[in-house]
Amino acid sequence: MKQWLVDTSVILDVLGADEKFGPVSRQVLSDCAANGILVINPVIFAEVGAWIDSLEELDSLLPEDVFRRDSLPWEAAFLAGKAFTRYKRAGGGKNRMLADFLIGAHAAVKGFTLITRDSGIGKYFEIHVVNPASASPLYGVDSVIS
Secondary structure, X not given: OEEEEEXXXXXXXXXXXXXXXXXXXXHHHHHHHHOEEEEEXXXXXXXXXXXXXXXXXXXXXXXXXXXXXXXXXXXXXXXXXXXXXXHHHOOOOOOOOOHHHHHHHHHHHHOOEEEOXXXXXXXXXXEEEEOOOOOOOOOOOOEEEX
8 A cells, every 4th residue: 555754845735724735735735645644754743733832733734533543663863974074065055954854865765655745855865756746647756756
């Protein structure tokens, strides 16, 4: 069964009812959920939680019967660190470990397709990406970024 790691940007599109991306993000999530499993991790949960007032509200907005909650693999944390090093050597300007690297590495290590509007998230990983802003009707592999 297909497994989709859902990036924070897509969840916030839907929860915030983004006028431009909310409807297409909602449709992609609905279609992907009908054909596989939607997955989030603690990093995604934390990023969405930054916009929510209580844990109870966050739990109700990201129910476990819709979003499977996976832990972040240790291998993904290592891969994220290596990707961050490459980012810095290439002139990247941020100095902290970015959540994006952890999310991208999680998708890479587990073989998940990543649903995100942030096409840069997979720049340092060989992952399949579906971007709701440009997704194909079947939501197969929109692109493989390596």
